[in-house]
Amino acid sequence: MLFNSYPFIFVFLPIALAGYFLLGKAGNLAPILWLALASLVFYSFSNWQFVPLLLASVAFNYAVGLLLIAKRLHPGLRFAVLTVGVAGDLLVLGTFKYAGFLAANLNAIFSTGITLNILLPVGISFYTFTQIAFLVDAYRGNVGRYALPHYALFVTYFPHLIAGPILHHRDMIPQFERAKTKRPDAHLILCGLIIFAIGLFKKTCLADGIQPYVAMAFGPVTPTFDQAWIGALAYTFQLYFDFSGYSDMAIGISLMFGIFLPLNFNSPYKATSIIDFWRRWHMTLSQFLRDYLYIPLGGNRRGTILRYVNLMITMALGGLWHGAAWTFVAWGALHGVYLCINHAWNNFGPAIPPRFTRLAEIAALILTFLSVVVAWVFFRADSLSSALDILSRMVHPTQFTWGYREMFATGIVGLYALLCWIAPNTQAIMNYDHKGRTVSEKLAPWQRWPAFLYAAAAVLALGVLGIQQHSEFIHFRF
Amino acid sequence: MSKPAKNLLRFLGASVLIVLLAAALNFIVDPLQLFRSARFYPAVYSPDSRMQNAGLIRSQDFDTVFMGTSLAVHFRQSDIDRTLGVRSLKLATAGSTSAEQNFILDAALRRRPKMIVWEMDEWIFRDAPDVDAEAYMPADLYRMNARGIAGYLLGLDTTRESLWALLRFFKPLEIVAHGLAAAQYLKFYETRVNEINALPASADLALFYNASKTKVAYAYNLKNPSEISAGYNYEAMLRNFERDAIGLIEKNPNVEFRIYFPPYSILQFVAMREIAPDTLQLVYKFSAYVIDRLLSLPNVTVSDFRDAQDITHDLDNYLDLVHHSPVVDLKVLAGLAAGEHAVSREAPLASIKRLQSQVDAYRLKRER
Numbered sequence: 001m002l003f004n005s006y007p008f009i010f011v012f013l014p015i016a017l018a019g020y021f022l023l024g025k026a027g028n029l030a031p032i033l034w035l036a037l038a039s040l041v042f043y044s045f046s047n048w049q050f051v052p053l054l055l056a057s058v059a060f061n062y063a064v065g066l067l068l069i070a071k072r073l074h075p076g077l078r079f080a081v082l083t084v085g086v087a088g089d090l091l092v093l094g095t096f097k098y099a100g101f102l103a104a105n106l107n108a109i110f111s112t113g114i115t116l117n118i119l120l121p122v123g124i125s126f127y128t129f130t131q132i133a134f135l136v137d138a139y140r141g142n143v144g145r146y147a148l149p150h151y152a153l154f155v156t157y158f159p160h161l162i163a164g165p166i167l168h169h170r171d172m173i174p175q176f177e178r179a180k181t182k183r184p185d186a187h188l189i190l191c192g193l194i195i196f197a198i199g200l201f202k203k204t205c206l207a208d209g210i211q212p213y214v215a216m217a218f219g220p221v222t223p224t225f226d227q228a229w230i231g232a233l234a235y236t237f238q239l240y241f242d243f244s245g246y247s248d249m250a251i252g253i254s255l256m257f258g259i260f261l262p263l264n265f266n267s268p269y270k271a272t273s274i275i276d277f278w279r280r281w282h283m284t285l286s287q288f289l290r291d292y293l294y295i296p297l298g299g300n301r302r303g304t305i306l307r308y309v310n311l312m313i314t315m316a317l318g319g320l321w322h323g324a325a326w327t328f329v330a331w332g333a334l335h336g337v338y339l340c341i342n343h344a345w346n347n348f349g350p351a352i353p354p355r356f357t358r359l360a361e362i363a364a365l366i367l368t369f370l371s372v373v374v375a376w377v378f379f380r381a382d383s384l385s386s387a388l389d390i391l392s393r394m395v396h397p398t399q400f401t402w403g404y405r406e407m408f409a410t411g412i413v414g415l416y417a418l419l420c421w422i423a424p425n426t427q428a429i430m431n432y433d434h435k436g437r438t439v440s441e442k443l444a445p446w447q448r449w450p451a452f453l454y455a456a457a458a459v460l461a462l463g464v465l466g467i468q469q470h471s472e473f474i475h476f477r478f
Numbered sequence: 479m480s481k482p483a484k485n486l487l488r489f490l491g492a493s494v495l496i497v498l499l500a501a502a503l504n505f506i507v508d509p510l511q512l513f514r515s516a517r518f519y520p521a522v523y524s525p526d527s528r529m530q531n532a533g534l535i536r537s538q539d540f541d542t543v544f545m546g547t548s549l550a551v552h553f554r555q556s557d558i559d560r561t562l563g564v565r566s567l568k569l570a571t572a573g574s575t576s577a578e579q580n581f582i583l584d585a586a587l588r589r590r591p592k593m594i595v596w597e598m599d600e601w602i603f604r605d606a607p608d609v610d611a612e613a614y615m616p617a618d619l620y621r622m623n624a625r626g627i628a629g630y631l632l633g634l635d636t637t638r639e640s641l642w643a644l645l646r647f648f649k650p651l652e653i654v655a656h657g658l659a660a661a662q663y664l665k666f667y668e669t670r671v672n673e674i675n676a677l678p679a680s681a682d683l684a685l686f687y688n689a690s691k692t693k694v695a696y697a698y699n700l701k702n703p704s705e706i707s708a709g710y711n712y713e714a715m716l717r718n719f720e721r722d723a724i725g726l727i728e729k730n731p732n733v734e735f736r737i738y739f740p741p742y743s744i745l746q747f748v749a750m751r752e753i754a755p756d757t758l759q760l761v762y763k764f765s766a767y768v769i770d771r772l773l774s775l776p777n778v779t780v781s782d783f784r785d786a787q788d789i790t791h792d793l794d795n796y797l798d799l800v801h802h803s804p805v806v807d808l809k810v811l812a813g814l815a816a817g818e819h820a821v822s823r824e825a826p827l828a829s830i831k832r833l834q835s836q837v838d839a840y841r842l843k844r845e846r
Contacts, residue, residue: 006628186482190489197493205634212662408661453485457492464493465500466634 001045003196003249004203004467012042016158017189017256024182031182032149035257039158043123050121053092058155060088061131062148068138069145082139086132093128096121101324123162125321127155129288134169136292143169150176157259159250163243165264166284172259181258191430191439192255197460198426199248204466207242210234210416213409217390218380224401228393230409235380236373237416240269243282248426260434263427269372269420272364274338275346277372289318307343312336322379327387331378338371365421501631507640509666511537512619512630519643523674524665527551527571528578528612530674532619535586538671540567543586545579546597548572549740549800551675553807561811564593568674575606576722578615583726585620593734595814599742600764603718604709639666677804687803689793696745696799696842703753706746710757715764719771727775734777738814739765739829741783741806744790746799747837758837762830769826780821781814782829785836 001008016038023030044051064085068078096118103114134151137143146154146169154172155161175181217223217231247264254261264283271277278286294314300307312333319332352360374391381387393399426432429447432439446452479487508514510533511521521537524530542564544553550570558566569582579602583594609617618626630636642664645651659667668674677686699706727735750758772778789795789809795802813819821829 186480186486190482190486193486193489404657404660405662408658408663450488453489454492457489458496460489460493461496461500462634464497465632465637467632 001042003246003253004200004463006467009464012038013253013256016042017184020257021182021184024184028177028179028182029149032153032176035158036149036153036156039153039156039161042158043156043161047122049119050124053121053124054127054156057089057092057127057131058152061085061135061155062151064088065134065138065143065151066145068135069143078139082135085135089128089132089135093124096124098320098324126164126166127161129166129285129292129321130155130169133166133288133292137169146173157254159254159259160261163246163250164282164284165247165250165262166288167261168284171262175259178258183258185258188258188439189256191432192252192257193460194252194456195255195426195430195432195439196249196252197456197463198429199245199250199252200463201459201466202241202245202248204463204468206416206419207238207245208466208468210238210241210412213412214238214380216406216409217377217393218382218386223390223393224399225393225397226400226402226406226410228390230406230413232373232377232390232394233413233417234409236269236376237413237420239376239379240265240420241416244426251426251432255439260437260439262434263432265425266427267420267425269369269417270365271368272361273368274335274342274371277368278335278339285318285321289314293317304347308340311339311343315339326384327378327381330384330387331375334375334378338375497632500637504631504633504636504640507643509636509639509643510619510630512622512627519647520669521671522643522646522666523668523671525668525675526614526665527569527574527675528615529619529665531569531571531582532585532616534567534569534671535582535589535620538567540565540589541591542566542593542595543583543591544568544570544595544597545583546570546740547574547599547602549599549802550597552677552804553811554672554676554804556672557808557811558595561808561815562595563815566595567591570597570675572675574602575604576602576718577606578609578612580722580726581609581615581617581620587726587730587733591733593736596735596737597740598723598737598768599739600715600761600768601709603715603722603764605711605714605718635665639664642666683803683805684794687795687797689796692743692745692793692796692798693842695796696749699749699799700753706749707754707757710760712760712764716767719764719768723768724771724775727772727778731777734779735772735775736779736781736814737772738781738810738819739784740800741786741789741795741802741810742800743793743796743802744787744836744840745793745796745842747784747833748840748842749799751837762834765830766827769821769830773821773823773826781817781819782821782833783810783813783819785829785832786813786819787836790836791840 001012003009016035019034019038020031023034040051040054043054064081067073067081068085073081097120100116100118103112103116106112107114134143150173151169153176154167154169157167157172160167211234213234214231216227216234217229218235219231223231244265251261251263262284266280266283268277268281271280294310297310297313298306299310313336315332315336316329317332319328319330319335322328322331374394377390377394378384378387381390430440431442431447433441440447505513507519508516509522510524510529512533515521515537523534542558542562544550544555544558544566547570550568551572553568553570555566555568558564558568567586569586571578571582574582579596583596587594606612609615616626616629619630620626642655642658643666646655655664655667658664677683727733747758747761750761769780769782772780783789786809789802789806795806797803819829
């Protein structure tokens with residue numbers, strides 16, 4: 001089921017909320033069970049055949065985690081249990097997500113003729129990573145014992161189940177355990193609705209609105225110079241508004257239940273370096289890759305060269321996580337290279353004189369943005385050769401189309417750029433504080449005007465009007 | 479009631495009000511003319527046939543439906559009317575499959591036309607998703623069910639078109655609307671139903687249709703042999719033909735079906751001969767079955783223009799291997815009116831045999 005659909009907004013969500021708060025009067029456990037059940041119903045609408053896989057994954061990880069938490073095992077045995085747990089998760093992920101990719105590569109190299117058509121269970125990458133983090137933390141002794149219903153809800157919680165944010169058990173389960181969240185809070189519901197409205201508007205009006213221009217670069221016709229740039233930039237903004245819109249909706253929905261989800265985006269195109277970009281883009285994935293891959297690999301503790309190697313490994317695997325294709329690996333590796341250059345510049349580059357600081361920041365913002373756009377071409381293209389073809393068009397300003405459509409699209413792309421660079425982001429508008437568990441506590445005067453409320457209502461109305469029948473989120477395939 | 483609760487109600491109330499205002503605007507303006515013919519403003523039409531056809535079926539008067547793919551999409555209704563002596567409605571849809579054509583025709587047949595003129599080729603019978611799974615096919619609009627009407631009235635696209643339909647009344651904004659239409663931002667901009675998807679009368683046809691373009695397409699196909707055979711599966715095509723064509727014709731015994739096979743350039747079949755001979759044999763076999771089966775029905779006549787050598791061998795008539803110019807449109811209509819290229823029930827395979835011998839004999843002259 002999609003967040004941007006009438007059945008979700010007008011049927012599923014109201015029923016889920018009503019049941020949750022009604023059962024909240026009966027105690028602390030019943031609403032948890034209700035929400036877990038609602039999450040499974042949500043998942044089963046488009047993925048009913050994979051519900052058993054999801055439940056098996058939850059049971060398997062909970063059992064392994066329980067062994068690590070509850071039993072006093074010999075260190076060697078503890079490591080073996082962790083290995084079995086993580087390997088089991090990766091095996092399932094690998095089978096469903098990467099077996100076809102592996103077979104295609106084997107075919108290409110050895111002409112083996114293996115054909116595999118395995119359906120990808122939506123959300124598998126997200127719930128696998130969530131649970132690997134749980135197992136690793138259990139092994140490290142950083143996890144208390146959780147009740148099964150709370151753990152099951154932590155994994156299946158429908159606002160995040162399909163496309164994140166990637167949740168952390170230490171952040172979520174204590175919130176599920178709090179009795180306060182089971183009582184309806186009109187303030188949180190209103191704020192949640194407004195955040196949801198902003199996310200819905202981002203998705204249905206902004207991301208879907210710019211989508212037709214993406215085909216200028218990535219469609220069947222070879223683009224000219226201007227079309228290649230318009231298409232690449234249009235995709236840059238489409239992806240941001242699509243994914244951050246989804247994250248906003250997830251945060252807003254969860255807030256209506258009294259649960260604060262972590263932020264996933266923080267105006268990434270305002271970044272002034274690639275390091276800064278990765279602190280602002282898909283933040284929960286960046287944190288996961290840092291804590292559970294980059295640091296265990298050695299991080300920056302084993303010298304400069306190994307740090308760069310670790311960065312490359314982390315980013316290439318991060319790319320592969322997004323999809324089983326060489327284009328994603330290339331995208332990740334390219335960001336790995338960017339990060340290495342960025343760290344090297346920080347270490348060995350010249351200091352900027354104070355009077356040029358502002359100028360340098362603007363230059364850094366533009367350079368970072370263009371680097372990101374170039375990398376997105378790999379991310380979006382059907383193949384490496386297609387990506388290189390588009391990039392080659394982007395550096396050869398010899399062929400122009402510059403018709404009405406291109407002129408108009410340039411204006412639209414410019415507007416989106418202004419929106420990304422100048423407008424405040426959702427958390428700034430709503431003063432959302434994930435760690436402090438507050439929202440709209442310290443609003444600016446203009447945010448208290450009735451006009452703000454009605455403007456937000458208009459945003460929700462436009463978001464609902466923008467719902468299209470066939471509009472899926474780009475990152476569902478991750 | 480607490481202040482947050484009051485604000486929550488205000489917020490929800492205002493949202494609902496705005497949505498209802500948009501729906502009311504869309505109902506009153508009704509850019510697709512689903513509920514009534516345009517009265518308050520000059521009617522405007524969209525080139526998006528899948529969407530527009532749903533409105534045309536309900537708003538236009540007609541006794542004949544003209545159906546087909548991109549090969550039929552730029553015909554003018556006035557030409558059809560004049561040549562065949564009918565009052566036609568063109569519902570041809572670029573890239574349409576037999577499932578889509580069946581669905582659109584089924585909706586149009588509820589208006590009880592006397593005749594269907596159907597441009598048919600083997601390509602439309604390739605396997606394709608159900609109309610409800612087609613991303614750009616608003617199937618519920620044709621059904622006029624609650625989902626379709628809600629999607630139309632509560633759509634941002636409809637609201638945008640409704641607003642601009644009104645804003646066009648103001649002269650300065652009319653120019654802006656023209657610009658937005660040229661940029662393909664506004665979809666409803668054609669003011670004459672006769673001109674929907676037709677090439678402008680002022681267009682330089684020789685620029686669009688010429689032998690060098692046709693030869694480039696031929697060379698491209700030779701380099702990409704998989705493309706010319708894509709979707710050709712005899713069993714699937716047979717199944718879809720029986721379901722979408724025969725099923726519809728048998729369901730409407732009182733309607734006359736005039737089916738014609740369009741004049742592809744000879745290079746289409748020559749390319750198959752060169753790079754996909756199995757596909758070419760499949761086309762012959764499938765055509766033989768289709769013509770024989772169609773002619774077994776009393777309310778069907780079939781014309782086959784694929785062997786019309788005067789058209790198909792003149793490569794200046796095409797922009798690629800199959801798409802012919804409006805000049806050929808008129809020749810096809812004249813041929814239909816005069817009964818030229820009509821396939822007789824006594825010799826249903828004659829046209830296919832002529833085509834076969836033309837394809838076998840054809841040699842593309844090399845440019846010096």
